[in-house]
Amino acid sequence: MTGAAxxxxxxxxxxxxxAKPGLDGHxxxxxxxxxxxxxxxxxxxxxxxxxxxEMIVNAAVQEDVDAVGLSVxxxxxxxxxxxxxxxxxxxxxADVLLFGGGIVPDQDLPALAELGVGRIFTPGANTNDxxxxxxxxxARIRGAGAD
Amino acid sequence: MPAxxxxxxxxxxxxxxxxxxWLSDDYEAATARMPERDxxxxxxxxxxxxxxxxAEDVRGFDEGAQLGYPGAFPFTRGVxxxxxxxxxWTMRMFAGFGTAEQTNERFHKLLDAGQTGLSTxxxxxxxxxxxxDHGMALGEVGKCGVAVASLADMEVxxxxxxxxxxxxSMTINSPANxxxxxxxxxxxxxxxxxxxxxxxxxxxxxxxFIAQKEYIFPPAPSVELVIDTFEWGPQVAxxxxxxxxxxxxxxxAGSTAVQELAFTLADGIHYVRKALERGLxxxxxxxxxxxxxxxxxDFFEEIAKFRAARRIWARQMRDVxxxxxxxxxMLRTHAQTAGVSLTSxxxxxxxxxVAIQALAGVLGGxxxxxxxxFDEALALPTEESATLALRTQQVIAHESGVTNTIDxxxxxxxxxxxxxxxxxxxxxxxESIDALGGVEGAIEAGFFAREIGDASWRQQRDIDERRxxxxxxxxxxxxxxxxxxxxxxxxxxxxxxxxxxxVRRERDASAAAAALAELRRRAKEGVNTMPAFMQAAHAYxxxxxxxxxxxxxxxxxxxxxxx
Numbered sequence: 001m002t003g004a005a006x007x008x009x010x011x012x013x014x015x016x017x018x019a020k021p022g023l024d025g026h027x028x029x030x031x032x033x034x035x036x037x038x039x040x041x042x043x044x045x046x047x048x049x050x051x052x053x054e055m056i057v058n059a060a061v062q063e064d065v066d067a068v069g070l071s072v073x074x075x076x077x078x079x080x081x082x083x084x085x086x087x088x089x090x091x092x093x094a095d096v097l098l099f100g101g102g103i104v105p106d107q108d109l110p111a112l113a114e115l116g117v118g119r120i121f122t123p124g125a126n127t128n129d130x131x132x133x134x135x136x137x138x139a140r141i142r143g144a145g146a147d
Numbered sequence: 148m149p150a151x152x153x154x155x156x157x158x159x160x161x162x163x164x165x166x167x168x169w170l171s172d173d174y175e176a177a178t179a180r181m182p183e184r185d186x187x188x189x190x191x192x193x194x195x196x197x198x199x200x201x202a203e204d205v206r207g208f209d210e211g212a213q214l215g216y217p218g219a220f221p222f223t224r225g226v227x228x229x230x231x232x233x234x235x236w237t238m239r240m241f242a243g244f245g246t247a248e249q250t251n252e253r254f255h256k257l258l259d260a261g262q263t264g265l266s267t268x269x270x271x272x273x274x275x276x277x278x279x280d281h282g283m284a285l286g287e288v289g290k291c292g293v294a295v296a297s298l299a300d301m302e303v304x305x306x307x308x309x310x311x312x313x314x315x316s317m318t319i320n321s322p323a324n325x326x327x328x329x330x331x332x333x334x335x336x337x338x339x340x341x342x343x344x345x346x347x348x349x350x351x352x353x354x355x356f357i358a359q360k361e362y363i364f365p366p367a368p369s370v371e372l373v374i375d376t377f378e379w380g381p382q383v384a385x386x387x388x389x390x391x392x393x394x395x396x397x398x399x400a401g402s403t404a405v406q407e408l409a410f411t412l413a414d415g416i417h418y419v420r421k422a423l424e425r426g427l428x429x430x431x432x433x434x435x436x437x438x439x440x441x442x443x444x445d446f447f448e449e450i451a452k453f454r455a456a457r458r459i460w461a462r463q464m465r466d467v468x469x470x471x472x473x474x475x476x477m478l479r480t481h482a483q484t485a486g487v488s489l490t491s492x493x494x495x496x497x498x499x500x501v502a503i504q505a506l507a508g509v510l511g512g513x514x515x516x517x518x519x520x521f522d523e524a525l526a527l528p529t530e531e532s533a534t535l536a537l538r539t540q541q542v543i544a545h546e547s548g549v550t551n552t553i554d555x556x557x558x559x560x561x562x563x564x565x566x567x568x569x570x571x572x573x574x575x576x577x578e579s580i581d582a583l584g585g586v587e588g589a590i591e592a593g594f595f596a597r598e599i600g601d602a603s604w605r606q607q608r609d610i611d612e613r614r615x616x617x618x619x620x621x622x623x624x625x626x627x628x629x630x631x632x633x634x635x636x637x638x639x640x641x642x643x644x645x646x647x648x649x650v651r652r653e654r655d656a657s658a659a660a661a662a663l664a665e666l667r668r669r670a671k672e673g674v675n676t677m678p679a680f681m682q683a684a685h686a687y688x689x690x691x692x693x694x695x696x697x698x699x700x701x702x703x704x705x706x707x708x709x710x
Contacts (some may be wrong), residue, residue, distance in 0.1 A: 023271035023287055025360025028401045028487070032607045034710045047709035049360055050283075074271050075527065075635065079286025082378055105525045105632045123524040124490035124620040126611045 008104065014138050015065040019047040019056045021080040022074060022109065027100055030071035036127035037134060053083035057091055063121050066138045067097035071121065077104050086113045149657025160439070168202045174198055175227040187614055190446040191606075192403035194568055202561035208563060213458070219473075221461040223454045223566070224554035228478040231550040236508075237515035238540045239316060239481065242266030243293035243517065244527050245639045247303035250293040253530070254308060260534055261541065266517060268292035269326070273418055274361045276322045276694030277641040291527065291641035292318075296643070297689045299650045301329040302336070310334040316347040316391070316481070323350035324372055325693045328680035331384060331637040335685075345386035347437055347481070351375055351393045353414040353586055356706070357595040358400035363694060364701040366587050369423055372676060372697075377422045377432040379677035388437040390418065397595075398441035399487045401603020404448050405569055407441060409576030410595060412459055416577075417586040421467055429468050433475035442508040442516075443485040444500065448555060451565040453480065489524040493619035495631050497521035502539050509543055510552040510556055516540055526564040526632040596709050611660045647689065654687040662686040663696055670700040 018034045038044040045063050060068050072080055090099055101121035119133050155466045189195050217229030243250045245547045254265055269292040272284035278296045288294050316468040323338035327348050334344045355362045394411035442449050464470040472550030484504040489497045498521045505518045516535040556562050572683035583589040609615040616622040663682040669679045683693050
């Protein structure tokens with residue numbers, strides 16, 4: 001996303017919004033990931049619980065984040081990723097990296113990829129992999145924006 | 148020459164050298180030749196584990212005070228005198244998805260497969276007190292449980308099941324009063340005698356604030372709703388456990404076993420204090436308080452946890468709260484294997500994890516058990532995976548031989564030492580919680596959130612940095628295994644919405660309005676709400692309507708955001 005100043009700032013720290021959409025209160029994973037990204041030097045905003053897609057995208061735009069990570073364990077991931085992807089596009093923020101984690105079966109990955117969703121981390125994922133992924137994916141997006 | 152006499156404590160052979168000498172001579176020599184493995188020699192809670200335990204580690208151990216007999220104070224060895232020799236634990240598998248019709252069908256299949264009790268999983272809109280057609284319910288109806296929005300759904304859910312014969316557990320918290328009333332109303336309409344209807348209501352709101360976060364109202368009125376069931380339950384449905392004080396979710400949120408034990412018992416104590424403040428007699432309600440613990444990977448620590456839990460609860464109830472009825476001293480518990488320990492990589496390996504955890508639950512003397520299916524890190528269990536999980540319990544019960552004698556590990560130097568240590572650490576946590584003004588004060592201070600957040604972070608880093616190995620995750624990795632998964636039919640929402648619309652259209656509107664008015668009056672005046680919930684259930688008031696009344700009276704709670 002291009003900041004208000006115009007043009008991407010390539011050297012500013014990566015800013016990530018970690019969000020819990022919907023009614024599910026299981027927040028262990030969201031908090032662990034938020035902490036891992038923060039420890040890796042990123043600026044992390046955690047939304048807290050019970051967020052609608054609109055609330056999440058508002059926060060993402062206001063905070064001018066590079067990436068939004070959704071944590072969904074309730075089985076409603078298709079619904080929430082679709083809504084958040086659409087709301088990001090509607091706010092001209094489709095270049096924000098959308099990724100996630102939770103209880104998501106492999107069968108749903110192609111449909112999520114079609115929505116433009118990046119990696120999905122499932123139980124057993126290593127937080128170092130999440131950090132590496134966000135760093136590389138954001139660098140790629142920033143690089144593309146600078147061309 | 149003086150006669151050889153046993154040393155003080157008398158428990159070890161005087162001809163044997165002291166443990167310290169063995170460690171400095173023999174063990175050191177052995178590890179000089181072959182060094183200790185690079186592994187964390189501590190429990191999952193971080194309790195150090197020595198290379199060897201001997202009688203020296205339990206010196207001064209008072210069998211009568213610490214163990215007693217099974218079925219007698221302090222119940223360390225189990226709550227019944229004959230335990231599994233008379234009656235095996237209840238094999239109670241948690242189930243629920245889609246419509247009431249689909250879950251009813253799964254219930255019948257589980258009963259046909261030899262399951263001995265039912266356990267209902269509700270979907271998130273139900274858990275949060277929203278009707279299936281509410282805006283916040285979009286995308287969630289029937290996903291991680293069954294949708295129950297009125298008595299009409301409850302009647303379909305238990306079609307063909309006799310509530311006097313089959314006990315049912317219901318995992319519901321904030322809206323527990325309303326859901327319980329719907330269950331009892333359903334039983335009444337089948338002609339059942341409520342005095343004979345048994346089951347368990349989870350109804351543990353404190354652990355929602357601590358861990359699972361499915362709260363609606365602020366802590367103080369939420370606890371009063373729980374105490375309404377303490378007061379009303381024993382009079383009306385005396386065979387029903389109106390609360391299941393739950394450590395399960397605390398552990399799933401990332402706590403250690405010690406934190407799970409300490410916070411759960413602290414929650415139980417908080418309810419007892421609140422019920423006594425209301426003027427209730429401890430021996431009227433305490434026999435129907437039940438518990439629910441996790442069974443995780445660390446085999447001995449888990450067994451010790453169950454034994455310590457029973458001993459601590461018995462002592463608190465008798466010595467602190469002055470309960471006289473031995474049934475008030477007994478900690479009866481359900482257990483479930485640790486969902487959080489399951490991995491999505493090589494999911495079939497979860498079968499082994501679940502078997503070991505289930506065995507720990509049985510050796511810990513649990514009264515009922517759910518075993519997770521191996522595919523639960525991917526989706527809801529399929530019928531096949533849920534059956535395999537039940538079969539795992541049946542193998543332990545009928546093939547392993549561990550049910551032949553009661554509490555077979557009692558007297559183990561290591562286990563008794565660990566049981567004592569968990570009790571000590573739990574009592575230390577009680578002091579920290581009391582210093583913050585009790586459980587409600589500690590919630591407000593963010594104490595539990597910090598404790599659990601730090602513990603889950605440490606555990607995750609241990610795995611990420613390979614200080615702890617998890618098979619298939621950070622060791623022995625291999626290509627993904629494909630397993631079939633359970634899908635939820637999206638048609639659920641339409642079926643559910645139609646039934647809800649029909650209920651609203653066909654019920655007696657004035658009776659429904661009168662019931663909601665009565666609920667509002669009782670909530671406002673601080674009078675027991677249960678009679679109004681029964682009235683509302685029979686009048687087919689929806690769950691959302693009832694919870695909206697309470698949202699209006701009590702307000703809604705939002706927790707401070709902490710990472």
